[in-house]
Amino acid sequence: MVRRVGESVEARLDAERERIALWLPVALGAGIAAWFALPTRTHWIGLLLVLGAGALAGLLIGWQRRFGRAVVVGCAVMALGLLLVWGRALWVSAPVLALPVVTEFSASVESVEPLPAKDQVRLIVRPLKRPDLPPRLRITAAGEQGKGIAPGEAIGLRARLMPPPTASLPGGYDFAQRAWFDRIGAVGTVLGDIGRAPGAGDGVQTLRARLSDHIHGQIDGSAGGIAAALVAGDRGAISEADEEAMRRSGLAHLLSISGLHVTAVVTFAMLIAMSLLALSRRLALAGYVLPLAAAVAALAGGGYTLLAGAEVPTLRSFIAALLVLIAFLLGREALTLRLVAAGALIVLIWRPESLAGPSFQLSFAAITAIVALHESRAMQRFMARREEPWVFRLGRGVAGLVITGLAVEVALAPIALFHFHKAGLYGALANVVAIPLTTFVIMPAEALALLFDSVGLGAPFWWVAEQALNGLIWLAHSVAEAPGAVATLPVFPPWGFGLAIFGGIWLLLWRTRWRWAGAVPLVLGMAVLLAQPRPDVLITGDGKHIAAAQPDGSYALLRERAGDYVRDAVAEAAGIDAPLAALTDLDHVACNRDFCRWTQDGRTILAARGRDRIEGADMAAACAAADVVISERWLPRECAGRWLTIDRDTLPQTGGLALYLGERPRAVTALGAGDEHMWRRPPQVSGNDEAVPTTSLAR
Incomplete structure (x- = not known):
């Protein structure tokens, strides 16, 4: 039986021999993902030993057999991925501030990010002569x-x-993880004025900043913010309402410089260069037009990448563009899954931590789905050129765009639901209009406007760009406000997401009939996602904000003055797309100055809302009658709930919580017990060096 199975697998791999190499970045990514998912060093070392045993088992199967080689190489590459991200996390180690402080210090400015829509400026600074502070800080200042x-x-x-x-709630955005890899040891807000060195004036702004300022001077509001985002990667002037509409309509990818933008720049640069170089008979006859045009396109793409800030998505897209140009020059098919796999390998080796972010997952899922779709025989037959009226040809092109958009939306839906707990349903249709509008109208108009601004004639092109950008914003709002435009899901287990991703990759990478075996984990993973119940109670990591589910599916907050950030975090974790009510206004909730009490799914919940000290003896009876007691403060020993007690002693270990009540209550925490990842137990500094004099700059 075992021998028969082995022979069957060997035959399958032999039929798919040209696709086996596509699994190298998958194996590398699996090792990286395992390091993020497993909590302790014991688990990491244990997995390395298991992978070593797997490699030995592959050698026993036989190196001369494809199955044996696949097992050996797969285990080795997966182990390499785990070691790579582990080493990277150790390499970037930097101290983190232990506790909140208010302090004065001098610093050197590393980068400046204007946020005009919020009337703020975000600074990355390096403190000077302050060993008690982290070496890198992110500071926000008023405009x-x-x-x-x-x-x-x-x-x-x-x-x-x-x-x-x-993360303030389970499944939320964990900035501490990203900050660790960016070596940011603290975040903060400027108090008062910022002192500057004598003669600093207005400073020498970077080319990127000057370009953004110039664009904002030509186009006002969010339209100008999107224009600056397309050229320089500066999204600070886009209003929150317009940015949310872009997300809900599935058009947010246009705001992040990535594959679409870099491809457009490289393509237009190459076409223009080829047209100009072809005017020289000597270059054309010598065969230099194509390589020189490719070099010009590469330089244009590199300059655009640097101008946009060289962020990870932009660099990733530039690497892919370079690989396309190389394949083009070698006479190979320009865009294949091998190219996508090569780009993924380069990015994962260069920045292994990027795998955990939505940017990497969304971009590579999208391009893999597009390439796999257009490599399929059915799609190739449908899109093949043929003699037909132009109306049919145009309709076929539009249908191809819609099919491609639908494939991308299906591929991206699990990722969007996992990271953001929401996904746009009409993105495929919106992108049929938005992508051509951006690629063929907005970006060329901006490029021509900037070019002709050198002689003072850019105004007509700015007008065209502004009208197109306003049309794009109108499209985003129209789609976002349509009934059923957004699907929402609450927090769900990562293993369900992993099943869905593995099944999707299996379907996309293989070509023979056994690819359909990937439908099993894909369906199981999606079933876990869709069947996940909504939490009955959500508690933020600081214990201040509590949201309780209502019978109609909505949620109500204990503190109705909670800000937009808290409300958005609660709505995402709960998987709802509706305003949050006030818990104190509900009939079944009894509140006094210090506590609110209510019954939910047969469980009594007691939540503190006041700040006055209460003696333990006065609280004992009320706490004993409650199943769950929640407080942001320390609770006396006499106050203990029948099932769960949450206060300032427990919150640092659990972080935010999602409670599922009923016959078998359970609690899901934002922080895992015993988590040994570096950003959970970082080296710390106090931030209170009283011996350091206040710098004269701050006076």
């Missing part, structure tokens, strides 16, 4: 406070600093 500050400038300031925040 006037940070006006004119440029990278490289020395400043003095007073700021409220705090450690990088973890």
Whole structure:
């Protein structure tokens, strides 16, 4: 039986021999993902030993057999992925602020990110002569406070600093993880004015900043913000309402410089270069037009990447564009899954931590789905050129765009639901209009406007770009406000997401009939996602904000003055797309100055809302009658719930919580017990060096 199975697998692999190499980045990514998923060093070392045993088993199967080689190489590459991200996490190690502090210090400005829509400026700074502070900080200043500050400038300031925040609720965005790999040890807000070195003036802004300012001077509001985002990667001037509409309509990918934008720049640069170089008979006859045009396109793509800030998505897209150009020059098919796999390998080796972010997952899922779809025989037959009226040809092209958009939406839906707990349902249709509008109207108009601005004739092109951008914003709002435009899901287990991703990859990478075996884990994973119940109670990591589910599917907050950030985090974790009510306004909730009590799914919940000290003896009876007691403060020993007690002693270990009540209650925590990842137990500094004098710059 075992021998028969082995022979069957060997035959399958032999039939798919040209596709086996596509699994190298998958194996590397699996090792990286395993390191993020497993909590302790014991688990990481144990997995390495298991993979070593697997490699030995592959050698026993036989190196001369494809199955044996696949097992050996797969285990080795997966182990390499785990070691790669582990080593990277150790390499970037930097101290993190232990507790919130208010302090004065001088610093060198590393980067400046204007946020005009919020009237803020975000600074990355390096404190000077303050060993008690982390070596790299992210500071937010009000618009006037940070006006004119440029990278490289020395400043003095007073700021409220705090450690990088973890996810406030289970399944939420964990900034502490990203901050660790970015070596940011604290975040904070500027208090008062920022002192600047004498003669600093308005500073020397970077080319990117000057270009963004120029674009904002030509186009106002969110339209100007999107224009700056397309050229320089600066999204700070886009209003929250317009950015949310772009997300809900499935058009948010247009705001992040990635494959679409880099491809457009490289393509137009190459076409223009070929047209100009072909005017030279000597170059054309010598066969230099194509390689020179490719070189010009590569330089244009590289310049655009640097101009846009060289963020990971942009660099990833530029690497893919270079690989396409190389394949084009070698006479190979320009866009294949091998190219996608090569790009994924380069990015994962260069920045292994990027695998955990939605940007990497969304972009590579999209391009893999597009290439796999257009490599399929059915799609090739449908899109093949043929003699037919132009109306049919146009209709076939539009149908191809819709089919491609639907394939991308299906591929991206699990990723969007896992990271953001929502996914746009009409994105495929919206992108049929938005992508051609951006590629063939907005970006060329902006490029021509910037070119003709050098002689003062760019105004007509700016007008065209502004009208097209306003049309794009109108499209985003129209789609976002359509009934059923957004699907939402609550927090769900990562293993279900992993099953869905593995099944999707299996379906996309193989070509023979056994590819359909991937439908099993895909369906199981999606079933887990769709069947996940909504949490009955959500508690943020600081214990201040509590949201309770209502019979109609909505949620109500204990503190109705909660800000937009808290409301958005609660709505995402709950998987709802509706406003949050006030818990104190509900009939079944009894509140006094200090506590609110209500019954939910047969469980009594007691939540503290006041700040006055209460003696333990006065609380004992009320706590004993409750199944769950929640407080942001320390609770006396006499106050203990029948099932669960949450206070300032427990919250640092659990973080935010999602409670599922009923016959078998359970609690899901944002922080895993015993988690040994570096950002959970970082080296710390106090931020209270009283011996260091206040810099004269801050006076």
